[in-house]
Each structure stands twice: as C-alpha cells, then as structure tokens.
Amino acid sequence: MENQAMDAPLAVVIGAGGMGAVVAGKLAAEYAILLADIDGDRAQQVAEDIVSAGGRAIAMQCDVTSPGSVDALAERVAKSGGVRVLAHVAGLSPTMGDFDAILRVNLTGSALVSSALVPHARPGAAAILIASLGAHLGGFSDEVIAVLREHAEASDLPTRLRRAIGDGRDVPDMAYQLSKFGLVMLARRRAREWGARGARIVSLSPGIIATPMGAKEFEGNPAKRRLFDMSPQKREGTMDEIANVVSFLASEQASFISGTDILVDGGLSGALSDIPFGGLRAASA
Numbered sequence: 001m002e003n004q005a006m007d008a009p010l011a012v013v014i015g016a017g018g019m020g021a022v023v024a025g026k027l028a029a030e031y032a033i034l035l036a037d038i039d040g041d042r043a044q045q046v047a048e049d050i051v052s053a054g055g056r057a058i059a060m061q062c063d064v065t066s067p068g069s070v071d072a073l074a075e076r077v078a079k080s081g082g083v084r085v086l087a088h089v090a091g092l093s094p095t096m097g098d099f100d101a102i103l104r105v106n107l108t109g110s111a112l113v114s115s116a117l118v119p120h121a122r123p124g125a126a127a128i129l130i131a132s133l134g135a136h137l138g139g140f141s142d143e144v145i146a147v148l149r150e151h152a153e154a155s156d157l158p159t160r161l162r163r164a165i166g167d168g169r170d171v172p173d174m175a176y177q178l179s180k181f182g183l184v185m186l187a188r189r190r191a192r193e194w195g196a197r198g199a200r201i202v203s204l205s206p207g208i209i210a211t212p213m214g215a216k217e218f219e220g221n222p223a224k225r226r227l228f229d230m231s232p233q234k235r236e237g238t239m240d241e242i243a244n245v246v247s248f249l250a251s252e253q254a255s256f257i258s259g260t261d262i263l264v265d266g267g268l269s270g271a272l273s274d275i276p277f278g279g280l281r282a283a284s285a
Contacts, residue, residue: 007032007056008030008031008032008056009030009031009032009084009085009122010031010032010033010034010077010080010081010082010083010085011024011027011028011030011031011032011033011034011083011084011085011086011087011250012033012034012036012073012083012085012086012087012117013027013033013034013035013036013087013089014036014037014062014064014086014087014088014089014090014109014113015036015088015089015090016035016036016037016039016042016043016045016046016059017037017042017089017090017211017212017213018211018212018213018239019089019130019209019211019213019239019242019243020035020037020046020087020090021046021049022239022240022242022243023087023089023239023242023243023246024046024047024050024057024087025049025050025053025055025243026240026243026244026246026247027085027087027243027246027247027250028050028053028055028056028057029055030247031056031084031085032056032057032058032080033047033050033055033056033057033058034057034058034059034060034076034077034080035047035050035057035058035059035060036059036060036061036062036064036073037059037061037062037090038061038062038063038064038090039061040059040060040061043059043060043061044059046059047059060072060073060076064090064105064108064109064110064112064113065104065105065108065109065112067112070109070112070113070116071116073113073116073117074117074119074120077117077120078120081122082120082121082122083117083120083121083122083125084122084124084125084126084250085125085126085127085128085250086113086114086117086121086125086126086127086128087128087130087246087250088109088110088113088114088127088128088130089130090105090109091105091106091130091179092105092106092176093176093213094172094173094175094176095172096213097172097175098172098175099158099162099170099171099172099174099175100158100175102172102175102176102179103157103158103161103175103178103179104157104158105179106175106176106179106180106183107148107152107178107179107180107182107183107186108152108153108154108155108157110129110183110186111152111153111186112153114127114129114186114190114201115153115190118190118193118194118197118199119197121194121197121199122199123197123198123199124198124199124252124255125194125197125198125200126199126200126201126202126249126250126254127187127194127199127200127201127202128201128202128203128204128246128249128250129183129186129187129201129202129203129204130183130203130204130206130242131183131184131187131203131204131205131261132176132180132205132206133205133206133207133208133263133265133268133269134176134180134181135177135180135181135183135184135203135205135261136205136263136269137177137272138177140165140178140181141164141165143164144161144164144165144178145185147160147161147164148161148178148181148182148185149182149185149189152182152186158170158175161178165178173223180205183203184203184205184261186203187201187202187203187259187260187261188203188259188260188261190259191258191259192259194258195258200254200255200257200258200259201259202249202257202258202259202260202261202262203260203261204242204245204246204249204261204262204264205261205262205263205264205265206237206242206264206265207231207237207263207264207265207268207269208224208227208228208231208236208237208265208266208268209236209237209238209239209241209242210236210237210238210239211239227268227272230268230271230272231266231267231268231271232266232267232268232270232271233266233267233268235266237265237266241264242264245262245264249262
C-alpha cells in the first residue's frame with residue numbers, strides 16, 4: 001500500500017475521527033494521504049476505507065503532544081518526498097478533556113506539527129489548521145496573548161496560562177477558547193516561515209458542525225444549544241462542507257490566501273456581533 005500511496009503529492013491529515021476521516025476522503029481525490037492519529041488502529045481503518053474506495057492512503061500512529069512522535073512523523077514525510085498539504089484536524093472539545101489536555105492537544109500539538117513539517121513543505125504547499133468559532137468569541141489580556149504567542153510549543157503552556165488568566169478560570173471551556181484563539185494566532189505568525197518555503201498556512205474556524213464530537217457537546221454543554229438557537233442558518237454545518245473548504249484552501253485557487261483565518265460558521269459570528277462581550281461569554285462558556 002505504501003508504494004501505491006507515494007505516486008501522488010502527499011497530504012498529511014492529522015486526526016482520523018469524524019471530521020478528519022471526511023477531510024482525508026475529500027483530499028484523496030487528488031492526493032496520496034498520510035493519516036496520523038494517536039489511535040493507530042483507527043487511522044489504519046480509515047486509510048483502508050480510502051484505499052477500498054479507490055484512493056491512496058497509509059496510516060501511522062502519532063501523538064501530536066509528543067515531540068518525539070512528531071519528529072517520527074516528519075521523518076516519514078521526508079522519506080515520502082515532502083508534503084503538499086497539511087490538514088491538522090485533531091482536537092479535543094470541552095467535554096473531552098481537562099484544561100491541560102485540551103491546550104496540549106489543540107494548540108501545542110498543532111504548533112509542534114506545523115513546525116516539524118515546514119522544512120518538508122514542497123513549493124505550493126498549504127497548511128490548514130482547524131480552529132473554531134470559539135476563537136472569535138471574546139478577547140484576552142496582553143499577558144495571555146503573550147503566553148499564547150511565545151510559548152505555544154512549551155510543555156508548561158497550561159501552567160503559564162493558568163497564572164495569566166487567574167484562579168478559578170482554568171476550566172475546559174476556557175482552555176478550548178484559549179487553544180483555538182492561539183491557533184488563529186499561530187497561523188498568522190507562521191505565514192512568513194511557510195512563505196519562505198513557497199508555501200502557505202491558514203486557520204479555518206468552523207461554527208456548529210454536525211460531527212460525532214459535536215453531538216457529545218450538545219449532550220454535555222448547554223451553551224452550545226444556546227449558540228445553535230442564534231444561528232442565522234438554523235442548522236448545523238456538515239463535515240462535507242468543512243472538507244470542501246479545506247480542499248479549496250489546499251488548491252491553487254487559494255494561492256494568495258495565507259496567514260489569515262477563514263470563518264465557516266453560517267453567519268453565527270455576525271449574529272453574535274451585537275451581543276455585549278459579557279453576553280458572548282455567557283453564550284459560549
């Protein structure tokens with residue numbers, strides 16, 4: 001399977017869950033897929049499904065919070081001739097982890113992977129980091145922003161942020177918003193580095209999307225229901241709709257888009273724009 005997978009430009013997809021699997025399937029129409037997930041068996045099953053559908057895919061186990069594991073991923077990419085697309089989809093929602101775990105997976109993991117793969121970016125490559133509407137639902141102090149900017153890859157990022165935000169706010173909802181805000185900053189900050197390779201990097205912020213992870217959030221997070229009720233589209237987005245935008249951002253049609261965030265939220269951020277800052281907090285956390 002590996003030889004078959006290497007006869008096309010390589011797309012690395014991080015995360016083999018619901019949205020990651022759909023993104024990988026979409027990209028498989030044009031690229032060979034290297035699918036990486038902390039659950040190697042899950043990644044292997046999704047890769048086999050792609051191959052069964054006529055695509056090219058291989059899988060590997062990768063813990064994005066482990067520098068050693070990420071280095072192994074980068075070595076695999078180097079041996080494959082470099083990367084044309086990085087789609088970093090893996091992440092934890094507020095009901096899936098504690099403050100520390102959410103920050104490490106969502107932000108530190110993305111920072112480590114995008115840093116490790118940029119030396120292997122082929123000319124015209126694009127990195128798409130999946131952020132969230134949550135990144136746009138409020139502001140943070142200069143101290144918090146400095147920590148997010150300067151220490152995204154640090155193993156003690158949660159400790160630094162805990163000190164910066166103050167006691168009692170180190171809860172999963174806050175970690176999620178911090179991690180996604182940091183991810184948007186990361187894409188902006190690394191545009192020059194990727195540009196030096198003739199490549200691009202962007203973040204993509206989905207709104208309320210119908211995913212298996214999102215369904216769990218509806219069960220355990222009443223704030224998500226309140227946000228849904230405010231949505232102008234009165235529906236969830238689909239994973240296919242997000243995968244379509246990822247595919248566009250990876251393509252030559254998006255060749256001048258870099259260092260920015262793309263909101264795909266059905267207009268929800270616009271609907272929230274007239275709500276005072278404190279109301280945004282109440283609605284989202």
